[in-house]
Amino acid sequence: MTLLIDLISSFHKFLGYxxxxxxxxxxxxxxxxxxxxxxxxxxxxxxxxxxxxxxFLLYSAVFLILVYFIVLNTLYYFFNRNSKxxxxxxxxxxxxEDALNIQDTxxxxxxxxxxxxxxxxxxxxxxxxxxxxxxxxxEQCLNAGILTKRTTKEGYVLPKDTLFPFYDISKIGTQEYVxxxxxxxxxxxxxxxxxxxxAEEALKPVGLFIRGGDFYMNNRLFHEPYTLKLLIHQPTQxxxxxxxxxxxxxxxxxxxxxx
Numbered sequence: 001m002t003l004l005i006d007l008i009s010s011f012h013k014f015l016g017y018x019x020x021x022x023x024x025x026x027x028x029x030x031x032x033x034x035x036x037x038x039x040x041x042x043x044x045x046x047x048x049x050x051x052x053x054x055x056f057l058l059y060s061a062v063f064l065i066l067v068y069f070i071v072l073n074t075l076y077y078f079f080n081r082n083s084k085x086x087x088x089x090x091x092x093x094x095x096x097e098d099a100l101n102i103q104d105t106x107x108x109x110x111x112x113x114x115x116x117x118x119x120x121x122x123x124x125x126x127x128x129x130x131x132x133x134x135x136x137x138x139e140q141c142l143n144a145g146i147l148t149k150r151t152t153k154e155g156y157v158l159p160k161d162t163l164f165p166f167y168d169i170s171k172i173g174t175q176e177y178v179x180x181x182x183x184x185x186x187x188x189x190x191x192x193x194x195x196x197x198x199a200e201e202a203l204k205p206v207g208l209f210i211r212g213g214d215f216y217m218n219n220r221l222f223h224e225p226y227t228l229k230l231l232i233h234q235p236t237q238x239x240x241x242x243x244x245x246x247x248x249x250x251x252x253x254x255x256x257x258x259x
Contacts, residue, residue, distance in 0.1 A: 033066065122194055133189060209228065
C-alpha cells in the first residue's frame with residue numbers, strides 16, 4: 001500500500017511539471033484512480049475470505065463510491081457526456097452558485113489580497129473588430145480543451161475571471177503596450193493596446209482575465225459577449241517615493257561626473 005501511494009504521489013508531481021491542458025490532465029487522473037480502486041477490491045476479497053464482515057461492508061461501500069466517480073469522470077472527460085445518475089447536479093441545483101465556484105467564494109479573500117498588493121484594473125483600448133477575434137479565439141480554446149466549461153445549469157459556463165491561457169503584453173512605445181492573444185504562443189494576434197500615464201513607470205501585469213460568454217438562467221441558455229479584464233500591479237506611495245529617490249540619486253551622480 002505504501003509503495004502504491006508513493007507511485008501515485010510521484011506521478012502526481014510529474015504531471016504538475018508538465019503544461020497539460022485541464023482536459024487531458026483530468027483524463028490522466030481518472031486512469032490513475034483505477035489502480036488504488038483495484039487495490040481496495042483486493043482488500044475486500046481478503047476480508048471476505050477471513051470473515052471480517054464489518055470491515056468488508058465498509059470497504060465495499062468505499063469501493064462502490066470510487067467506481068461511481070470513475071464512471072462519471074470517464075463519461076465526462078473521455079466522451080463529453082453527463083450521466084442522469086450524476087448526483088453532483090443536485091448540488092448545482094440546490095446550492096447557491098458561489099458555493100460551487102471556488103473563485104467566487106474566495107472573492108472577498110482575493111479582494112483583500114489585491115488591496116494589500118495594490119492591484120488595479122487598467123483600461124484596454126480594443127481594436128474595432130476585437131469582439132470577433134475574441135469570440136473566435138475563446139471558442140477554439142474551448143473546442144481544443146484548453147479552456148474547460150462548467151457543467152452547472154445555472155450561471156456562467158466559463159468560470160468568472162478565468163485567466164486567458166495564451167497572451168502577451170509587449171512595450172511598443174515610451175507609454176504604450178500592445179496586448180496579443182491566441183490559441184498558442186506561436187499564434188498570437190493583437191487585440192488592443194494599453195497606455196500608461198508616466199513613461200518612467202513600467203507596466204507590471206498580474207493577468208488577463210475572461211468575463212462573459214454563455215450562461216444559464218432559469219434552465220435557458222443565453223450568451224453575453226466576451227470581454228477582457230487586465231489587472232496590473234499599481235505602485236504604492238512607498239514604491240513611488242523609492243523610485244523618485246533612485247532617480248534623484250542617479251541624476252546627482254551624473255552631475256558629479258560632469259563636474
